[in-house]
Amino acid sequence: MYVAVKGGERAIAASHAVLAEARRGDPSVPVLGVDQIEQQLGHAVDRVMAEGALYDRTLAALAIKQAQGDLQEAAFLLRAYRTTLPRFCASLPIDTARMTIARRISATYKDLPGGQILGPTYDYTHRLLDPGLLDDAPVPPAPRAAEPADPAMPRVAALLDQEGLIRPESGDRDAEPPDLTRDPLTFPAARALRLQNLARGDEGFVLAMGYSTQRGYGGAHPFAGEVRYGTVAVEIAPEELGFAIEIGDIAVTECQMVNQFAGSRTEKPQFTRGYGLAFGHSERKAMGMALVDRALMSRELGQDVTAPAQDEEFVLSHSDNVEASGFVQHLKLPHYVDFQSELELIRRLRAEAEERVAEPNREAAE
Amino acid sequence: MSLPGYNFAYLDEQTKRMIRRALLKAVAIPGYQVPFASREMPLAYGWGTGGMQVTAAVIGPDDVLKVIDQGADDTTNAVSIRRFFALTAGVRTTERTVEATIIQTRHRIPETPLTAGQILVYQVPQPEPLRKLEPRETETRRMHALAEYGLMHVKLYEDIARHGRITLSYDYPVLVNGRHVMAPSPIPSFDNPKMHRSPALQLFGAGREKRIYAVPPYTSVESLAFEDHPFHPWKANAPCGLCGATDSYLDEVVVDDRGGRLFVCSDTDHCTTRRAAGHRGAAAGHALAGAGE
Amino acid sequence: MTALAPGFVDPPLAAQAVFRRLLDAMARPGMVVSLEAPPAPPPLALAAGAIALTLCDADTAVWLDPALRTAEVVAWLRFHTGCRIVGAAEDAAFAFAADTVALPFDRLPIGSDEFPDRSATAVVQVARLGAGAPLCLAGPGIETTTRLHVQGLPAGFVAWRARNHVAYPRGVDVVLVAGTQIAGLPRSTAVTEG
Numbered sequence: 001m002y003v004a005v006k007g008g009e010r011a012i013a014a015s016h017a018v019l020a021e022a023r024r025g026d027p028s029v030p031v032l033g034v035d036q037i038e039q040q041l042g043h044a045v046d047r048v049m050a051e052g053a054l055y056d057r058t059l060a061a062l063a064i065k066q067a068q069g070d071l072q073e074a075a076f077l078l079r080a081y082r083t084t085l086p087r088f089c090a091s092l093p094i095d096t097a098r099m100t101i102a103r104r105i106s107a108t109y110k111d112l113p114g115g116q117i118l119g120p121t122y123d124y125t126h127r128l129l130d131p132g133l134l135d136d137a138p139v140p141p142a143p144r145a146a147e148p149a150d151p152a153m154p155r156v157a158a159l160l161d162q163e164g165l166i167r168p169e170s171g172d173r174d175a176e177p178p179d180l181t182r183d184p185l186t187f188p189a190a191r192a193l194r195l196q197n198l199a200r201g202d203e204g205f206v207l208a209m210g211y212s213t214q215r216g217y218g219g220a221h222p223f224a225g226e227v228r229y230g231t232v233a234v235e236i237a238p239e240e241l242g243f244a245i246e247i248g249d250i251a252v253t254e255c256q257m258v259n260q261f262a263g264s265r266t267e268k269p270q271f272t273r274g275y276g277l278a279f280g281h282s283e284r285k286a287m288g289m290a291l292v293d294r295a296l297m298s299r300e301l302g303q304d305v306t307a308p309a310q311d312e313e314f315v316l317s318h319s320d321n322v323e324a325s326g327f328v329q330h331l332k333l334p335h336y337v338d339f340q341s342e343l344e345l346i347r348r349l350r351a352e353a354e355e356r357v358a359e360p361n362r363e364a365a366e
Numbered sequence: 367m368s369l370p371g372y373n374f375a376y377l378d379e380q381t382k383r384m385i386r387r388a389l390l391k392a393v394a395i396p397g398y399q400v401p402f403a404s405r406e407m408p409l410a411y412g413w414g415t416g417g418m419q420v421t422a423a424v425i426g427p428d429d430v431l432k433v434i435d436q437g438a439d440d441t442t443n444a445v446s447i448r449r450f451f452a453l454t455a456g457v458r459t460t461e462r463t464v465e466a467t468i469i470q471t472r473h474r475i476p477e478t479p480l481t482a483g484q485i486l487v488y489q490v491p492q493p494e495p496l497r498k499l500e501p502r503e504t505e506t507r508r509m510h511a512l513a514e515y516g517l518m519h520v521k522l523y524e525d526i527a528r529h530g531r532i533t534l535s536y537d538y539p540v541l542v543n544g545r546h547v548m549a550p551s552p553i554p555s556f557d558n559p560k561m562h563r564s565p566a567l568q569l570f571g572a573g574r575e576k577r578i579y580a581v582p583p584y585t586s587v588e589s590l591a592f593e594d595h596p597f598h599p600w601k602a603n604a605p606c607g608l609c610g611a612t613d614s615y616l617d618e619v620v621v622d623d624r625g626g627r628l629f630v631c632s633d634t635d636h637c638t639t640r641r642a643a644g645h646r647g648a649a650a651g652h653a654l655a656g657a658g659e
Numbered sequence: 660m661t662a663l664a665p666g667f668v669d670p671p672l673a674a675q676a677v678f679r680r681l682l683d684a685m686a687r688p689g690m691v692v693s694l695e696a697p698p699a700p701p702p703l704a705l706a707a708g709a710i711a712l713t714l715c716d717a718d719t720a721v722w723l724d725p726a727l728r729t730a731e732v733v734a735w736l737r738f739h740t741g742c743r744i745v746g747a748a749e750d751a752a753f754a755f756a757a758d759t760v761a762l763p764f765d766r767l768p769i770g771s772d773e774f775p776d777r778s779a780t781a782v783v784q785v786a787r788l789g790a791g792a793p794l795c796l797a798g799p800g801i802e803t804t805t806r807l808h809v810q811g812l813p814a815g816f817v818a819w820r821a822r823n824h825v826a827y828p829r830g831v832d833v834v835l836v837a838g839t840q841i842a843g844l845p846r847s848t849a850v851t852e853g
Contacts, residue, residue: 008440322411380718395846396847401774546828567682586799
């Protein structure tokens with residue numbers, strides 16, 4: 001029985017046992033190592049870290065294994081773990097201008113200081129299934145550039161800044177940013193809060209929202225000013241030390257989207273920016289986020305808010321897949337008490353409607 | 367006493383302090399939804415994370431916990447949540463309403479009247495009573511600020527104009543302390559009157575929506591209605607098939623594919639207690655009564 | 660510097676016990692409740708110290724009235740709770756007061772119409788609870804009306820409570836404290852003399 005009147009505890013234990021068997025699959029196939037997931041399913045690990053809001057490749061790989069590759073479930077596992085961790089301190093803002101670049105492209109300039117670096121990308125692969133991967137075919141070594149990448153690799157937005165053509169970043173740089181995980185989301189939301197929300201947001205949702213702005217829902221005219229991926233140092237500045245120390249590196253993808261903007265009642269014509277940042281290598285997420293970030297600036301730019309992607313309550317309230325997945329799936333829980341109330345009500349309303357139909361007829365007959 | 371590697375009652379102390387501060391504000395402003403920084407719990411949002419966070423912030427080693435879902439202690443989610451607290455807080459659990467100091471519930475208020483000193487913790491999916499009428503939080507927040515509840519009255523009035531009665535049967539909105547319109551959570555409207563001036567403390571947690579609210583003891587809780595269309599709670603017009611109770615909320619159980627129905631108490635403790643006292647319904651001895659009979 | 664007085668011995672359980680009594684006190688205004696409180700540096704009342712240990716941390720702004728703003732109290736609060744001590748009553752999430760003459764009640768935040776919860780909680784030390792002049796209380800948490808006897812209530816307290824009550828749902832919530840005893844006076848409680 002679905003809701004066992006007795007024996008709920010036994011049913012749950014049995015369900016967990018069946019789940020463990022299903023997760024392991026055929027025991028004659030070698031078990032998947034967490035290190036294999038971490039090394040060979042890197043994009044899955046990146047996505048789970050981003051949506052799980054925790055940078056830890058090993059734990060993300062463990063979550064993927066535990067969730068049988070269900071990445072939303074894995075992100076949830078990571079979040080539930082993260083929420084119990086004590087906080088020692090907040091890191092300083094990372095400086096992506098000082099990124100150790102693995103890939104960097106700009107669609108707005110043919111060439112620019114630091115150059116275009118293609119790096120690892122699926123962009124120009126032909127999407128042909130590779131039977132070679134069915135076997136353990138050896139991977140030939142990749143050619144390496146003779147020279148290391150130019151350490152001075154200015155960000156494209158900074159180039160436009162010099163000319164005064166792009167709207168300066170809004171917001172108070174020195175103000176303590178709000179923290180979505182410490183204070184509940186309230187509206188109107190500051191940009192820092194919106195970006196935090198989008199960074200944790202579901203990749204599919206953010207992608208679709210960004211896409212909608214390109215198709216006319218929000219009237220965006222974006223250029224990929226720059227997409228860069230690489231590692232950046234994370235620093236903390238403990239109060240007792242009085243100076244910053246590096247605690248490690250993280251890999252991030254950053255997108256600076258440059259948008260045409262014809263001006264509004266309050267703003268003169270200029271370029272505007274949209275910003276996206278994701279843990280690991282995740283260009284789709286970073287670009288989608290940059291499009292949505294720009295769309296959500298409509299209110300500040302004096303533009304009419306007409307499209308879904310411009311509507312901050314709509315976007316920010318529905319971006320989190322841990323929330324969305326939970327609430328959609330909670331419909332599996334028993335609701336028979338409420339359903340019973342509805343049954344009684346519908347029966348009553350129908351009976352009353354039938355009476356109303358019958359009564360005029362009776363009156364007519366009398 | 368608690369789960370190795372985790373704090374007492376799972377949540378870390380900083381999180382508990384944040385929830386406790388929110389709870390005290392909630393008690394001070396009955397029916398007002400206090401935003402709180404709800405945490406991810408090891409249970410999915412929508413499955414009782416708000417109630418669990420409230421319970422975790424309130425519960426102590428001397429408490430006796432009862433957890434019900436749909437009025438029953440043995441529904442899978444109730445079992446799962448009860449086990450969670452037995453494991454993480456080492457508390458004693460019970461299925462008896464009268465023995466419990468804290469009762470966490472989804473969708474019901476026990477039939478046995480609650481007493482002073484008991485705490486009823488509701489799991490709330492949608493804390494905003496106006497949300498179905500106005501999806502925007504900025505708008506509904508302003509309505510509460512101004513006590514401008516015209517939208518709700520219009521909805522109820524339209525119901526009456528169209529159907530001759532208010533067509534809400536659960537999560538039926540209430541006015542708390544004469545000031546805030548509040549969602550009682552999806553309890554059947556049958557349970558609404560139990561909230562009014564209850565001697566127990568009622569706490570509400572909405573995890574996904576990140577809101578906490580409260581009704582202190584002896585607080586006025588009125589179901590919204592009109593003078594000429596008074597509030598009318600619904601229940602099946604039948605006695606319980608197992609214990610014969612005529613005053614309890616009933617579940618309808620389909621017993622065959624020929625339209626056969628059995629009505630039984632939704633509150634399993636109420637039904638069991640009555641049967642132990644010798645009360646018998648027309649279908650006493652049915653398999654639903656459990657192995658005990 | 661002399662050694663700091665200790666905080667809670669077993670923080671999770673001690674804080675839970677204090678919170679439950681405090682929740683009781685706020686849910687049943689006027690009921691005098693005793694707390695299990697560790698030592699606190701005078702002139703901070705034991706129960707006031709226990710409330711701080713239970714509710715205050717790096718996320719809370721704490722204001723101390725001049726009588727309580729001693730080096731010992733500040734050091735003890737900072738060490739055990741990590742709370743931010745603020746100089747202006749207008750910034751307080753928690754206001755602790757021992758002075759019975761010049762409480763800045765009207766400067767404490769009362770929240771906004773949209774967010775009435777963004778308001779201060781005032782922990783006010785008095786000489787005795789359960790003895791002294793009677794206050795008549797009514798409102799949520801009280802079956803009909805109840806009497807709370809308080810000795811050493813700050814001057815102008817009842818008049819301020821009347822102003823506070825008119826602002827409802829905005830308002831300041833009060834916990835009266837004497838030794839290890841407390842009584843809650845949330846903003847929803849109507850307070851009159853007699």
